Amino acid sequence: MRYELFIALRHIKARKRQTILSVAAIGIAVMILMVSQAFMAGFTQELYDKTVNNLPHVVVSPQTGDDYIHLYKNIILRVNNIDGVIASSPHLTGEASFKFKDNTKNAVLKGIIPAQEDAVAHIKKDIVKGNFDELAYSDKSIVIGQKFADDMQLELGDRVEISFPNANPMSLKVIAIYDTGTALDESITYTSLQTAQDFYDTGDVINGISLRLADFNRDREIAQMIKNDGYNAAGWSDTNPEILRTIAIESVSNNITIGFILLIASFGVVSTLNMVVMAKIKEIGILLAMGARKSNIRLIFLIESGLLGLAGALLGTAAGVVLALSIGGYPLPQGVYGLTYIPVLVRTNDVIIIITIVFLLNLIAGIYPAQRAASLDPVEAISTR
Amino acid sequence: MQQSKSSPDIIKKKRRTSTAGSGKISKKAETSTYPIVQLQNVKRIYTLGENKIYALNGVSFAIKKGDFVTIMGSSGSGKSTLLNMIGCLDLPTSGKVKVNNVDLSKLDDDGLTEIRRNNIGFIFQQFNLIPTLTALENVEIPMIFNGESPVRRRKKALAMLKKADLPLEYADHKPNEMSGGQQQRVAIARALANNPPILLADEPTGNLDTRTGHNIMELLKELNAAGTTVIVVTHDPKLEEYAHTTIRIQDGEII
Ligand SMILES: Nc1ncnc2c1ncn2[C@@H]1O[C@H](COP(=O)(O)OP(=O)(O)O)[C@@H](O)[C@H]1O
Ligand SMILES: [Mg+2]
Numbered sequence: 001m002r003y004e005l006f007i008a009l010r011h012i013k014a015r016k017r018q019t020i021l022s023v024a025a026i027g028i029a030v031m032i033l034m035v036s037q038a039f040m041a042g043f044t045q046e047l048y049d050k051t052v053n054n055l056p057h058v059v060v061s062p063q064t065g066d067d068y069i070h071l072y073k074n075i076i077l078r079v080n081n082i083d084g085v086i087a088s089s090p091h092l093t094g095e096a097s098f099k100f101k102d103n104t105k106n107a108v109l110k111g112i113i114p115a116q117e118d119a120v121a122h123i124k125k126d127i128v129k130g131n132f133d134e135l136a137y138s139d140k141s142i143v144i145g146q147k148f149a150d151d152m153q154l155e156l157g158d159r160v161e162i163s164f165p166n167a168n169p170m171s172l173k174v175i176a177i178y179d180t181g182t183a184l185d186e187s188i189t190y191t192s193l194q195t196a197q198d199f200y201d202t203g204d205v206i207n208g209i210s211l212r213l214a215d216f217n218r219d220r221e222i223a224q225m226i227k228n229d230g231y232n233a234a235g236w237s238d239t240n241p242e243i244l245r246t247i248a249i250e251s252v253s254n255n256i257t258i259g260f261i262l263l264i265a266s267f268g269v270v271s272t273l274n275m276v277v278m279a280k281i282k283e284i285g286i287l288l289a290m291g292a293r294k295s296n297i298r299l300i301f302l303i304e305s306g307l308l309g310l311a312g313a314l315l316g317t318a319a320g321v322v323l324a325l326s327i328g329g330y331p332l333p334q335g336v337y338g339l340t341y342i343p344v345l346v347r348t349n350d351v352i353i354i355i356t357i358v359f360l361l362n363l364i365a366g367i368y369p370a371q372r373a374a375s376l377d378p379v380e381a382i383s384t385r
Numbered sequence: 386m387q388q389s390k391s392s393p394d395i396i397k398k399k400r401r402t403s404t405a406g407s408g409k410i411s412k413k414a415e416t417s418t419y420p421i422v423q424l425q426n427v428k429r430i431y432t433l434g435e436n437k438i439y440a441l442n443g444v445s446f447a448i449k450k451g452d453f454v455t456i457m458g459s460s461g462s463g464k465s466t467l468l469n470m471i472g473c474l475d476l477p478t479s480g481k482v483k484v485n486n487v488d489l490s491k492l493d494d495d496g497l498t499e500i501r502r503n504n505i506g507f508i509f510q511q512f513n514l515i516p517t518l519t520a521l522e523n524v525e526i527p528m529i530f531n532g533e534s535p536v537r538r539r540k541k542a543l544a545m546l547k548k549a550d551l552p553l554e555y556a557d558h559k560p561n562e563m564s565g566g567q568q569q570r571v572a573i574a575r576a577l578a579n580n581p582p583i584l585l586a587d588e589p590t591g592n593l594d595t596r597t598g599h600n601i602m603e604l605l606k607e608l609n610a611a612g613t614t615v616i617v618v619t620h621d622p623k624l625e626e627y628a629h630t631t632i633r634i635q636d637g638e639i640i
Pocket of ligand 1: 431432438439440458460462463464465466467
């Protein structure tokens with residue numbers, strides 16, 4: 001191995017221009033790969049942060065045929081004991097008609113236990129006015145979205161009238177306003193669980209439990225465990241399939257592009273190596289006459305392609321990481337996908353996987369030229385000019 | 386399979402006994418009766434489309450260990466073909482070649498490499514040094530494939546360059562920085578690297594002036610005197626005077 005490495009290094013050193021060209025070809029392909037991988041990861045991360053991170057990962061709903069979950073303390077204890085569930089929030093959710101001055105609007109009224117809902121859906125970080133925690137101790141109060149407030153001309157401290165068929169009409173005081181920048185701001189309002197139960201006149205029941213998981217990828221598995229217990233449950237990926245679909249489409253088209261780029265780069269290796277073999281026919285003949293085995297010759301050229309691939313992979317990823325990170329800090333003009341900068345995420349795993357794959361791909365690409373070199377006829381090879 | 390695995394051991398043993406023998410002979414070489422190279426009715430036929438070229442057409446002879454042989458013949462008579470067979474670089478179309486009593490037709494590629502590595506040193510008309518390597522590194526090449534350690538390699542390569550009378554300051558020169566005679570000395574040092582019992586030279590003086598050619602032949606004579614079997618292929622009748630034995634070849638046949 002050492003001897004073959006020695007000779008392979010000599011070849012590489014002796015043909016500087018070809019070496020630089022083929023390493024550059026691989027390097028550029030790898031750089032594009034690295035940058036697009038970083039974009040992909042950043043975009044995915046951003047999408048998860050903006051969506052899945054604020055969604056309940058699993059929602060438990062009443063048994064089929066029931067409108068409510070009675071005696072819900074039991075089921076909450078049970079789901080909290082499931083490994084991987086880190087927070088749970090019981091709620092009673094329904095529709096309500098809102099009226100303030102001459103403005104009316106229908107929206108969702110969600111009765112919650114504030115601390116628990118925040119643990120599941122991180123509402124507090126979106127509060128822009130007022131104090132969300134006040135819901136817990138101030139009776140007959142409500143938290144609304146900024147858009148909702150604008151539409152209804154509501155201000156902090158105003159009292160909004162709510163009513164609904166079969167419900168007990170009441171007036172609730174606006175104690176906080178949230179702003180997520182999404183459509184939720186217009187359609188969801190929060191009150192305490194107690195207030196919701198009074199409004200809908202249901203007694204101490206709920207109609208759903210939101211769960212937060214340590215790993216949101218396990219949503220289907222954990223939903224299934226709860227279903228096996230007799231309740232209905234659905235994971236975020238089933239209730240919001242468009243999120244997964246967006247990511248899947250992006251990554252498929254991304255991977256196809258990258259596959260082609262890598263394939264082209266590997267052809268570059270094959271042709272470079274073929275050129276080296278052509279130029280070294282006489283030398284191969286000499287080595288064979290001097291006692292080299294065919295396997296020695298094969299190894300020399302495999303090492304060469306491996307080294308070219310590794311050099312290209314290392315330089316390409318280095319350049320790619322630098323490029324991705326510098327693009328990543330670049331601020332965007334307002335309003336592009338609601339992003340303020342280009343999302344970029346460089347993951348160590350991606351770097352390792354890319355380097356490994358490119359290295360292996362180049363080794364494989366080197367097999368043909370190496371085999372060609374090893375099967376040269378020594379007499380013909382040595383009499384080549 | 387079985388054959389090729391066991392053969393290298395046999396060869397190594399043989400080589401050891403032969404080098405032990407050559408040590409005793411020291412200065413005054415004596416030709417033994419042991420046939421180190423044997424050819425029996427060897428044919429080498431090249432097929433070019435419809436045409437068949439009989440490069441060798443039924444050649445038989447034996448070369449005794451310690452002999453200095455010239456194989457004499459005009460251009461195209463089949464000399465190089467013959468030498469490549471003895472050097473295990475080529476196999477006959479029919480007939481038998483034995484080197485150090487091993488029948489080459491029974492060996493696979495690795496078996497042939499093993500025999501070549503342990504028995505043969507090659508010297509060419511074109512020197513055939515690797516242009517990117519220094520003189521010393523060129524001499525190290527055969528030892529590299531023989532698994533010699535770097536330190537021993539370096540030491541032995543220097544010793545071989547000395548044996549081939551190359552001034553030591555040329556050890557780290559590349560081939561294109563040396564004269565033809567110096568390059569051929571490096572090539573001879575390289576051929577000697579693994580202490581082969583047989584040296585094969587294909588027109589070794591063909592690219593050298595008369596004086597340098599003479600010096601190279603004198604060097605081969607010295608090496609022969611020290612026990613190495615030397616086989617020189619040439620079309621130059623003047624080289625006959627250096628040899629103990631001359632084999633004449635014409636149109637692929639011994640005459
Ligand atoms: N690879 C080959 N293909 C076809 N013919 C060849 C080949 N090598 C040698 N020959 C022919 O075989 C004959 C002997 O060649 P060679 O052994 O090189 O002769 P010499 O070394 O005596 O000049 C020549 O006629 C030559 O043209
Ligand atoms: Mg010839």
